[in-house]
Amino acid sequence: MNWEEKVRKVVPYVPGEQPTGSGIVKLNTNENPYPPAPGVADALRSMANDYDEMRRYPDPDAASLTQALADHYGVKEDQVFVGVGSDDVLAMSFLTFFDSDKPLLFPDITYSFYEVWAKLFRIPHKKMPLRCDFTIDPEAYLEPNGGVIIANPNAPTSIYLDLDSIEKIVAGNPDSVVIIDEAYIDFGGKSALPLINKYENLLVVQTFSKSRSLAGARIGMAFGSAKIISYLKDVKFSFNSYTMSQDAIRIGAAVASLSDESYFSDVTNRIVKTREEAVERFKALGFSVLPSATNFLFVSHSDRNASDIYNALKEKNIYVRYFNSPRIDNHLRITIGTPEEMEKLYNALQEVLK
Amino acid sequence: MNWEEKVRKVVPYVPGEQPTGSGIVKLNTNENPYPPAPGVADALRSMANDYDEMRRYPDPDAASLTQALADHYGVKEDQVFVGVGSDDVLAMSFLTFFDSDKPLLFPDITYSFYEVWAKLFRIPHKKMPLRCDFTIDPEAYLEPNGGVIIANPNAPTSIYLDLDSIEKIVAGNPDSVVIIDEAYIDFGGKSALPLINKYENLLVVQTFSKSRSLAGARIGMAFGSAKIISYLKDVKFSFNSYTMSQDAIRIGAAVASLSDESYFSDVTNRIVKTREEAVERFKALGFSVLPSATNFLFVSHSDRNASDIYNALKEKNIYVRYFNSPRIDNHLRITIGTPEEMEKLYNALQEVLK
Numbered sequence: 001m002n003w004e005e006k007v008r009k010v011v012p013y014v015p016g017e018q019p020t021g022s023g024i025v026k027l028n029t030n031e032n033p034y035p036p037a038p039g040v041a042d043a044l045r046s047m048a049n050d051y052d053e054m055r056r057y058p059d060p061d062a063a064s065l066t067q068a069l070a071d072h073y074g075v076k077e078d079q080v081f082v083g084v085g086s087d088d089v090l091a092m093s094f095l096t097f098f099d100s101d102k103p104l105l106f107p108d109i110t111y112s113f114y115e116v117w118a119k120l121f122r123i124p125h126k127k128m129p130l131r132c133d134f135t136i137d138p139e140a141y142l143e144p145n146g147g148v149i150i151a152n153p154n155a156p157t158s159i160y161l162d163l164d165s166i167e168k169i170v171a172g173n174p175d176s177v178v179i180i181d182e183a184y185i186d187f188g189g190k191s192a193l194p195l196i197n198k199y200e201n202l203l204v205v206q207t208f209s210k211s212r213s214l215a216g217a218r219i220g221m222a223f224g225s226a227k228i229i230s231y232l233k234d235v236k237f238s239f240n241s242y243t244m245s246q247d248a249i250r251i252g253a254a255v256a257s258l259s260d261e262s263y264f265s266d267v268t269n270r271i272v273k274t275r276e277e278a279v280e281r282f283k284a285l286g287f288s289v290l291p292s293a294t295n296f297l298f299v300s301h302s303d304r305n306a307s308d309i310y311n312a313l314k315e316k317n318i319y320v321r322y323f324n325s326p327r328i329d330n331h332l333r334i335t336i337g338t339p340e341e342m343e344k345l346y347n348a349l350q351e352v353l354k
Numbered sequence: 355m356n357w358e359e360k361v362r363k364v365v366p367y368v369p370g371e372q373p374t375g376s377g378i379v380k381l382n383t384n385e386n387p388y389p390p391a392p393g394v395a396d397a398l399r400s401m402a403n404d405y406d407e408m409r410r411y412p413d414p415d416a417a418s419l420t421q422a423l424a425d426h427y428g429v430k431e432d433q434v435f436v437g438v439g440s441d442d443v444l445a446m447s448f449l450t451f452f453d454s455d456k457p458l459l460f461p462d463i464t465y466s467f468y469e470v471w472a473k474l475f476r477i478p479h480k481k482m483p484l485r486c487d488f489t490i491d492p493e494a495y496l497e498p499n500g501g502v503i504i505a506n507p508n509a510p511t512s513i514y515l516d517l518d519s520i521e522k523i524v525a526g527n528p529d530s531v532v533i534i535d536e537a538y539i540d541f542g543g544k545s546a547l548p549l550i551n552k553y554e555n556l557l558v559v560q561t562f563s564k565s566r567s568l569a570g571a572r573i574g575m576a577f578g579s580a581k582i583i584s585y586l587k588d589v590k591f592s593f594n595s596y597t598m599s600q601d602a603i604r605i606g607a608a609v610a611s612l613s614d615e616s617y618f619s620d621v622t623n624r625i626v627k628t629r630e631e632a633v634e635r636f637k638a639l640g641f642s643v644l645p646s647a648t649n650f651l652f653v654s655h656s657d658r659n660a661s662d663i664y665n666a667l668k669e670k671n672i673y674v675r676y677f678n679s680p681r682i683d684n685h686l687r688i689t690i691g692t693p694e695e696m697e698k699l700y701n702a703l704q705e706v707l708k
Contacts, residue, residue, distance in 0.1 A: 003531050003555040004585075006454040006500055012591030015414050035406030044402035044601070051398060052389030054605075055567035060369050084438060087594040095474075100360040120449075120592040146360055177357050201357040213409035216600035231358075237366030238474040240441040246570035247398070247601050251408075 013116040016321055025344050027335040028319040030155075030184075030296050032213035034267045034338070037260035040214070043250040054246060060237070062244040068256035069221055073193060078226040081233060082252070084243050086183055086207035086220030090149075091117055093203060093222065096235040097177035098123045100146030107136055109328055111151050111181065123147075130157070130327075134290060134298075138165040142172040149179040153189050153293040156323060156333040160189040160293035167192075170199045177228065179203045186211035186268055187275070188293035193223055200225040203232075210295055211268050212255055219244075219252045271295050275336045281346050285353060300331045304353060312352040318345055367470040370675055379698050381689040382673040384509075384538075384650050386567035388621045388692070391614035394568070397604040408600060414591070416598040422610035423575055427547060432580040435587060436606070438597050440537055440561035440574030444503075445471055447557060447576065450589040451531035452477045454500030461490055463682055465505050465535065477501075484511070484681075488644060488652075492519040496526040503533040507543050507647040510677060510687040514543040514647035521546070524553045531582065533557045540565035540622055541629075542647035547577050554579040557586075564649055565622050566609055573598075573606045625649050629690045635700050639707060654685045658707060666706040672699055 016029040047054075066080040073080075083089035094117040098104045103126035106114045118125040128140045134157045141148050148169060153160040170178045170192070178201055180192045185206065193204050203224040209215035222232065236243065244252075254260070278297060282289045287299040300306060310322035310332060321333040336342070370383040401408075420434040427434075437443035448471040452458045457480035460468045472479040482494045488511045495502050502523060507514040524532045524546070532555055534546045539560065547558050557578040563569040576586065590597065598606075608614070632651060636643050641653040654660060664676035664686060675687040690696070 003451075003527075003529055004581075006451060006530060007585045008450050008453040008589060009585070010588050010592045012588050013595060014591075015411070015595040018411060018413060029411055031411065032409045034409065036408050040408055041402045041405040044398055044405060048395045048398035048402060051395040054390050054394055054570040055386045055388065057369070057372060057383055057385065057563070057569040058572070059372060084594060084597055084599075087596070091593045096362050097357075097360060099362040116592050120589065173357075175357055176360060209411070215411040215596075216408040218412070218596060218599040227358075231361045231363070234364050234366050235362060235474065237368075238364045238470050239445045240438060241367060241369040242441070242569075242572060243438055245438075245572040245599065245602060248599060 010120050011116070013113045017319060019319060023317055025318040025337065025341050027337050027341065027345065028321045030210060030294075030335045031215050032210060032267065032271070032295065033336070033341060034213055034270065036213035037255050037263045039254035039257070039260045040217075040251050043254040044247065047247045047250055056246075058242050058244055058246045058249055060241045062249045065244065065249045065252040065256065068253040072256050073223065075193070075196065075223055076226065079196060079223055079229055081222040081224075081229050081236070082244055083220050083236070085209060085218040086181070086205050087113065088218070088243065089205050089220040089222050090179070090181065092232060092236050092239065093179055093205070094118065094123060095121050096232050097179070097203070098147040100124075102144055102146035104147045104149065105141050105143075105145045106149045107154065109134065109154075109157060111155050112323070112325070114149055135159055136161050136165070138168050141169045145173065145176055147176045147178070148173055149181060151181040151183065152192070153184045155184065155294065156296070156298050156321070156328065156331070158290050158292035158294045158296055158298045163190045163192060167195060170195060170202045174201060177201050177203060179205060181205045183207050183210055184294035187272060187295050196224050200227055203228055208252060208255065212264060213267065214251070214255065217248055217251050219248055271336050274339055274342060278336060278342055281342070285346070285349050296333055296335045298331055298333050301353070306330045306332050309349070309352055313348055316348045318348050364474050365470070367467045371673060373673060377671055379672040379691065379695050381691050381695065381699065382675045384564060384648070384689045385569050386564060386621065386625070386649065387690070387695060388567055388624065390567035391609050391617045393608035393611070393614045394571070394605050397608040398601065401601045401604055410600075412596050412598055412600045412603055414595045416603045419598065419603045419606040419610065422607040426610050427577065429547070429550065429577055430580065433550060433577055433583055435576040435578075435583050435590070436598055437574050437590070439563060439572040440535070440559050441467065442572070442597065443559050443574040443576050444533070444535065446586060446590050446593065447533055447559070448472065448477060449475055450586050451533070451557070452501040456498055456500035458501045458503065459495050459497075459499045460503045461508065463488065463508070463511060465509050466677070466679070468503055489513055490515050490519070492522050495523045499527065499530055501530045501532070502527055503535060505535040505537065506546070507538045509538065509648065510650070510652050510675070510682065510685070512644050512646035512648045512650055512652045517544045517546060521549060524549060524556045528555060531555050531557060533559060535559045537561050537564055538648035541626060541649050550578050554581055557582055562606060562609065566618060567621065568605070568609065571602055571605050573602055625690050628693055628696060632690060632696055635696070639700070639703050650687055650689045652685055652687050655707070660684045660686045663703070663706055667702055670702045672702050
């Protein structure tokens with residue numbers, strides 16, 4: 001007997017590479033190529049001026065942030081939950097809502113952290129195969145289960161599932177919590193958020209990391225019925241009273257306020273425009289491209305292995321994401337960068353594919 | 355059947371009140387009465403200038419922070435773990451190390467979050483009574499167990515356990531992880547940190563929230579053998595790749611650097627001096643005072659109920675902490691404030707006790 005026998009052993013999620021140095025084109029973690037709204041700099045400067053306040057614990061309810069989000073999204077404050085990025089929100093949600101002997105259902109190809117959380121918390125789970133075209137079959141999620149989680153748009157496929165299908169899954173599972181993970185919703189899809197007033201069992205999770213260019217600040221949020229949010233808060237307050245730092249609360253409240261809204265839509269529109277151009281450019285290079293409602297494309301080439309292309313691009317200091325997993329091991333997930341970054345990518349691909 | 359039946363139901367930890375407004379003397383959450391080191395303002399200003407970098411994910415290993423801590427404490431980088439305050443570090447540690455059918459042992463009077471975490475993660479646990487004088491009996495922790503956690507100095511008692519006794523507990527439990535929670539160690543005790551090179555099963559947890567005046571930044575850390583830290587990292591990376599925001603990493607690295615060291619010892623010394631004066635003043639007011647190695651005192655009055663004093667002080671806008679729990683429901687935990695704040699407290703107590 002040894003102390004190591006009492007250790008929970010897990011195989012962690014591996015985030016995308018975070019290379020540093022100049023001249024790197026980083027299109028591998030779906031970061032936003034544009035800076036966050038100017039309100040972020042103001043919030044950090046005001047925090048610097050009030051830095052003596054950092055000796056105090058933050059507001060454990062992060063009320064200024066949840067209030068700003070409630071106002072912005074037109075919901076009540078008790079329908080909002082915030083965390084350290086949407087990963088924190090999702091981890092807490094897995095711990096809270098899927099306490100069942102029945103399996104949690106999620107697609108076989110989706111955000112690979114779902115399986116990591118399920119294993120960490122020993123939640124029985126079952127992967128539901130996507131159709132051959134990588135779309136989700138909503139009917140599959142109506143069998144008995146301990147919960148459902150769907151990324152919409154899905155990652156890494158980039159494909160959006162229409163809201164009627166989402167509602168069918170939520171309505172068809174009154175005895176389970178259904179989580180819709182909308183990390184990429186601002187790039188084209190319709191959010192399930194309005195449904196939280198209709199379905200008590202629905203939790204909609206979003207993030208400041210993608211469309212709001214704030215991956216570095218670690219701010220994520222969930223919306224749901226007051227009851228579902230209350231259960232989530234109980235678990236959060238059983239884990240860490242103060243997950244959100246004073247600076248994160250200030251940054252988040254600033255950015256969620258309507259004053260930065262036009263900046264936000266401008267950035268999102270630019271990315272969507274670059275994405276639509278990218279679809280054509282990739283097709284011209286011989287790639288097949290899945291229909292994207294996100295800030296990335298999921299592509300494969302008829303003649304060349306994805307892993308070869310990934311490695312060749314990396315040698316040219318261009319980072320994209322390759323998953324060595326069943327069904328998608330010949331695909332690449334490529335974040336939409338600035339038009340300049342994308343030109344570098346096309347040029348590099350032209351050489352690589354020669 | 356209903357979705358609520360699949361919810362993990364818990365009774366969360368209740369943090370101390372965070373009243374806002376002017377004229378309040380807040381001595382209820384063991385915050386530091388002095389501002390953090392000036393490096394914090396510099397770090398926030400530099401982050402404001404680089405705010406466009408916030409679009410990037412932080413370094414998932416927070417290497418600049420762990421390196422600064424390793425340098426400062428004279429350990430290797432792979433012996434350091436960081437989290438969102440020591441509560442996050444402890445929550446992750448409970449999840450990682452106490453995966454056993456045998457009970458986790460901790461004192462009956464201690465940081466009440468221990469029981470909350472044990473219940474959240476369904477860890478069997480057993481409370482070991484403190485002696486009548488509220489000291490810890492090290493021998494009690496040598497019975498078969500699934501793990502041990504000791505706050506040293508203990509809270510809310512403020513009493514320090516000598517390092518030989520700590521070592522006896524660690525050495526006597528080679529088959530369990532022993533966590534020493536040193537949130538208050540900088541106010542007088544000797545840290546168990548040097549023992550991490552001798553005992554693979556020891557984890558020492560500390561925080562920036564108390565002695566470093568940074569409760570608002572949410573930075574905590576653990577030290578241990580490379581092996582124990584590696585297990586903890588696996589669970590952390592199965593929960594959230596990026597717990598530490600870019601700004602928290604910058605703030606922590608700045609403050610952990612030796613340049614701010616003299617500021618840090620100055621602040622700590624001032625608090626210890628005020629504490630020693632406070633002991634005499636409380637005794638003169640008719641209180642019995644436990645010997646404190648922390649930034650707070652744990653006191654009781656022979657003639658007056660603690661809850662009455664708590665309420666009377668609150669009416670005068672002075673907040674202290676009262677726990678309505680067995681054995682300590684006639685005590686008050688009072689944070690050491692500035693000399694000016696303490697004068698206000700003594701004056702108020704003189705009126706209340708009249």
